[in-house]
Amino acid sequence: MLTATNEITVPTDLDRFFTDNEARIRDELFELLRIPSVSARSEHNADTTRAAEWVAASMRAAGLQATVHRTPGHPVVVGEWRGAGANAPTVLAYGHYDVQPAEPLDLWTSPPFEPTVRSGKIFARGSVDDKGQLFLHVKAVEALLRTRGTLPVNLVLLVEGEEEVGSEHLSDFVESNAKLLRADAVVISDSAMFAPGLPSLLSSLRGLAYFQIDVQGPTTDLHSGSYGGAVINPAMALARILATMHDGSGRIAIDGFYDRVLDWGEKAREEIRDLPFDEERFREETGTPALGGEAGFSTLERLWMRPTCEINGLLSGYTGEGAKTVLPSKAMAKVSCRLVPDQDPQQIEQLMRAHVERFAPKGITVTVTHLHGGRPWRANLDGPLFDAARRALTAAFGREPVITGEGGSIPVVGDFQRILGAPVLLMGFGLPGENAHAPNEWMSEESFTRGLRAVAMLYQELGAKS
Amino acid sequence: MLTATNEITVPTDLDRFFTDNEARIRDELFELLRIPSVSARSEHNADTTRAAEWVAASMRAAGLQATVHRTPGHPVVVGEWRGAGANAPTVLAYGHYDVQPAEPLDLWTSPPFEPTVRSGKIFARGSVDDKGQLFLHVKAVEALLRTRGTLPVNLVLLVEGEEEVGSEHLSDFVESNAKLLRADAVVISDSAMFAPGLPSLLSSLRGLAYFQIDVQGPTTDLHSGSYGGAVINPAMALARILATMHDGSGRIAIDGFYDRVLDWGEKAREEIRDLPFDEERFREETGTPALGGEAGFSTLERLWMRPTCEINGLLSGYTGEGAKTVLPSKAMAKVSCRLVPDQDPQQIEQLMRAHVERFAPKGITVTVTHLHGGRPWRANLDGPLFDAARRALTAAFGREPVITGEGGSIPVVGDFQRILGAPVLLMGFGLPGENAHAPNEWMSEESFTRGLRAVAMLYQELGAKS
Numbered sequence: 001m002l003t004a005t006n007e008i009t010v011p012t013d014l015d016r017f018f019t020d021n022e023a024r025i026r027d028e029l030f031e032l033l034r035i036p037s038v039s040a041r042s043e044h045n046a047d048t049t050r051a052a053e054w055v056a057a058s059m060r061a062a063g064l065q066a067t068v069h070r071t072p073g074h075p076v077v078v079g080e081w082r083g084a085g086a087n088a089p090t091v092l093a094y095g096h097y098d099v100q101p102a103e104p105l106d107l108w109t110s111p112p113f114e115p116t117v118r119s120g121k122i123f124a125r126g127s128v129d130d131k132g133q134l135f136l137h138v139k140a141v142e143a144l145l146r147t148r149g150t151l152p153v154n155l156v157l158l159v160e161g162e163e164e165v166g167s168e169h170l171s172d173f174v175e176s177n178a179k180l181l182r183a184d185a186v187v188i189s190d191s192a193m194f195a196p197g198l199p200s201l202l203s204s205l206r207g208l209a210y211f212q213i214d215v216q217g218p219t220t221d222l223h224s225g226s227y228g229g230a231v232i233n234p235a236m237a238l239a240r241i242l243a244t245m246h247d248g249s250g251r252i253a254i255d256g257f258y259d260r261v262l263d264w265g266e267k268a269r270e271e272i273r274d275l276p277f278d279e280e281r282f283r284e285e286t287g288t289p290a291l292g293g294e295a296g297f298s299t300l301e302r303l304w305m306r307p308t309c310e311i312n313g314l315l316s317g318y319t320g321e322g323a324k325t326v327l328p329s330k331a332m333a334k335v336s337c338r339l340v341p342d343q344d345p346q347q348i349e350q351l352m353r354a355h356v357e358r359f360a361p362k363g364i365t366v367t368v369t370h371l372h373g374g375r376p377w378r379a380n381l382d383g384p385l386f387d388a389a390r391r392a393l394t395a396a397f398g399r400e401p402v403i404t405g406e407g408g409s410i411p412v413v414g415d416f417q418r419i420l421g422a423p424v425l426l427m428g429f430g431l432p433g434e435n436a437h438a439p440n441e442w443m444s445e446e447s448f449t450r451g452l453r454a455v456a457m458l459y460q461e462l463g464a465k466s
Numbered sequence: 467m468l469t470a471t472n473e474i475t476v477p478t479d480l481d482r483f484f485t486d487n488e489a490r491i492r493d494e495l496f497e498l499l500r501i502p503s504v505s506a507r508s509e510h511n512a513d514t515t516r517a518a519e520w521v522a523a524s525m526r527a528a529g530l531q532a533t534v535h536r537t538p539g540h541p542v543v544v545g546e547w548r549g550a551g552a553n554a555p556t557v558l559a560y561g562h563y564d565v566q567p568a569e570p571l572d573l574w575t576s577p578p579f580e581p582t583v584r585s586g587k588i589f590a591r592g593s594v595d596d597k598g599q600l601f602l603h604v605k606a607v608e609a610l611l612r613t614r615g616t617l618p619v620n621l622v623l624l625v626e627g628e629e630e631v632g633s634e635h636l637s638d639f640v641e642s643n644a645k646l647l648r649a650d651a652v653v654i655s656d657s658a659m660f661a662p663g664l665p666s667l668l669s670s671l672r673g674l675a676y677f678q679i680d681v682q683g684p685t686t687d688l689h690s691g692s693y694g695g696a697v698i699n700p701a702m703a704l705a706r707i708l709a710t711m712h713d714g715s716g717r718i719a720i721d722g723f724y725d726r727v728l729d730w731g732e733k734a735r736e737e738i739r740d741l742p743f744d745e746e747r748f749r750e751e752t753g754t755p756a757l758g759g760e761a762g763f764s765t766l767e768r769l770w771m772r773p774t775c776e777i778n779g780l781l782s783g784y785t786g787e788g789a790k791t792v793l794p795s796k797a798m799a800k801v802s803c804r805l806v807p808d809q810d811p812q813q814i815e816q817l818m819r820a821h822v823e824r825f826a827p828k829g830i831t832v833t834v835t836h837l838h839g840g841r842p843w844r845a846n847l848d849g850p851l852f853d854a855a856r857r858a859l860t861a862a863f864g865r866e867p868v869i870t871g872e873g874g875s876i877p878v879v880g881d882f883q884r885i886l887g888a889p890v891l892l893m894g895f896g897l898p899g900e901n902a903h904a905p906n907e908w909m910s911e912e913s914f915t916r917g918l919r920a921v922a923m924l925y926q927e928l929g930a931k932s
């Protein structure tokens with residue numbers, strides 16, 4: 001049965017360009033993959049610089065103006081094409097040329113910086129994270145300019161070299177160059193599809209409010225015999241405070257915690273239920289005897305649309321081998337909450353402080369320190385940006401994309417939205433099991449081929465809407 | 467007002483002996499205190515041997531037969547006098563010649579191994595713990611033998627050199643030499659009086675059941691964003707288990723935990739209430755903002771007659787500086803219970819296992835390991851041993867002793883009772899603030915002088931009962 005969306009196809013000129021140039025495009029990608037641009041290791045500083053310059057040269061060959069910008073860390077590359085006119089939208093595409101360290105090397109089947117194709121997969125460090133994906137944008141631009149002599153949108157390609165080490169200098173760079181980078185939409189291809197052949201649009205990210213809770217009891221560690229029973233044990237006090245944070249159904253029991261949690265609605269939940277998710281396989285992957293969490297929600301719902309309150313670390317007293325009868329002087333917990341729209345890290349901080357204070361017994365002093373926070377994000381699924389992406393992916397993959405969520409955070413998304421005021425689209429072409437930060441990282445050849453077409457189509461569709 | 471007990475006095479012959487020989491006895495004690503017999507440091511092995519031989523020589527000078535026994539560790543000294551006849555009771559007195567390390571040396575006002583008297587206190591490492599106290603027994607024997615030519619009891623003096631490092635070889639030595647050490651009563655002078663001038667008999671020790679609780683969640687640490695909310699957090703599971711161990715009133719909520727706890731009775735509680743205990747000073751000493759514990763009991767009752775359940779250590783996930791968003795693979799707690807008569811460590815182990823199992827959620831695996839256990843002890847306050855001690859202390863100090871408890875454990879007490887089958891008397895002459903394991907250790911000159919008389923009187927009174 002043909003549906004309306006199935007009628008969208010990749011235009012013949014673009015499709016032919018990609019077919020005719022397939023071998024050359026792949027050879028060029030392999031050149032980039034051979035540069036060991038490991039941002040975490042200073043001995044690779046010459047390689048990150050070389051990768052930045054290679055990307056800039058590749059942008060120029062595609063028809064963009066390109067500049068390599070020095071930063072206090074690794075360089076940022078900006079490619080531009082401003083020929084679509086003042087009435088056409090400006091799109092900013094973001095990617096990164098730096099890669100994770102390749103160690104442990106002995107676990108790689110083929111060398112990490114010698115790209116090798118096996119069973120339809122391109123194996124190399126950076127193949128999918130993110131060199132392969134950023135290259136889709138460079139080659140999509142080339143295809144459009146070579147076949148049509150013009151782009152339907154004004155384009156800025158922003159490629160950084162510090163994503164794998166926390167994008168330390170990126171938000172400063174974006175702030176300082178806000179005028180250069182001004183855009184109507186931001187596109188990021190640095191995520192994965194839900195399953196092979198299933199194009200995906202990432203619609204949400206969780207935010208974070210990360211705390212350290214310190215409980216101080218006696219001035220020094222005491223003998224648990226001489227003092228135990230008459231002095232409040234700070235570790236026990238901490239355990240009792242932590243145990244109040246959930247009720248018996250796995251729901252967070254901090255007063256007001258859910259006040260700003262959006263209901264995604266039955267349709268979104270239905271779409272999540274329809275995803276081909278293998279819960280048993282997910283459980284096996286974690287190695288736990290059983291999955292668990294907030295009652296009334298499925299695993300994917302718990303990961304994507306529900307907030308959490310987790311212990312990330314615990315430390316108190318004696319932790320070595322054997323028995324030491326110490327009544328600890330202090331106890332510490334790292335506790336973090338993953339947040340969902342429209343929760344606000346600052347409000348959660350207030351609620352957490354009030355909760356801890358309420359449940360702290362006499363006889364100890366408790367301190368809550370807010371270490372780190374980030375806002376949750378949810379895409380506007382009804383806007384023209386998502387519409388264009390839906391059509392582009394449908395054309396390239398022959399089926400409508402699914403809408404997925406992500407339990408973690410991608411800080412640059414918040415930065416772009418905050419500094420540039422533009423909506424963000426997360427359209428990635430990785431796949432589950434791609435080993436992005438592990439040995440034997442790979443990108444699917446088919447995803448790469450279809451990704452080229454999808455990105456070119458996205459630019460076309462974004463231009464068509466103007 | 468003279469009461470019956472106040473009529474007991476130290477016999478003139480003994481009192482005169484101690485007065486006439488005061489300077490010599492002190493000079494001899496100082497000789498022993500000058501030997502740095504630190505059992506924890508192998509560079510002092512020659513010193514521990516020298517101290518053992520010094521003690522043996524001192525016993526011989528007092529009129530005992532003395533042997534230095536080799537052990538796999540430091541030597542044990544046994545002194546004997548068997549002249550009281552088969553119908554007289556045999557008393558075993560225990561002490562130790564080894565001392566704690568003296569560091570940090572710069573905090574000592576006078577050198578640790580150069581005994582110095584200031585304000586009626588003998589300052590030296592080992593002065594009160596336990597050289598000064600074991601010497602009381604040697605000199606009491608000497609006084610009795612010199613003044614009367616005989617002892618009213620058969621006597622065995624057992625002096626070890628590994629008390630400060632856990633008495634590792636003592637129970638083996640006692641087992642192997644049970645016949646040599648066979649006794650009708652055991653006397654230990656290695657504890658403190660409740661307050662200056664207030665002779666004290668220690669009537670109880672708490673036992674111990676020490677556990678490690680290990681919670682295993684996922685096989686490896688997971689990303690708290692990608693997995694948080696759908697995988698049970700082992701640290702949170704542990705905190706929730708630990709929080710079930712007490713109810714809101716500080717009472718231990720483990721089923722059956724109090725089944726074997728003896729009620730000490732109103733008289734014993736009244737005696738505890740009558741002790742000159744400064745609760746605010748105790749609180750200041752701990753540095754906590756407020757004391758706390760099981761509702762319905764005073765601080766001393768909580769320490770002496772009530773059991774505890776304490777966390778001694780906690781470890782899970784990330785414990786370094788800053789924020790790391792890890793969902794830990796495992797979490798560990800060291801948990802120990804101080805036990806009171808007639809609680810049994812093995813039964814408590816069963817109850818602890820059942821409790822943890824009951825409150826462990828699905829999705830994790832929990833293991834309880836019993837690391838260490840010891841029985842609680844309570845003296846028979848009505849027997850002839852305590853009666854003799856009461857009279858001896860009353861005579862020496864001019865007032866009736868108080869009955870005190872101890873929240874910690876003294877393992878040798880259980881060993882003596884178990885192996886020798888004899889009741890144990892804990893009659894110590896230390897004082898609060900004596901710095902037993904700290905710089906500037908001291909023993910009160912007055913306690914030493916009165917202690918000599920008390921110990922001689924104890925032997926006399928034990929003989930009188932036979």
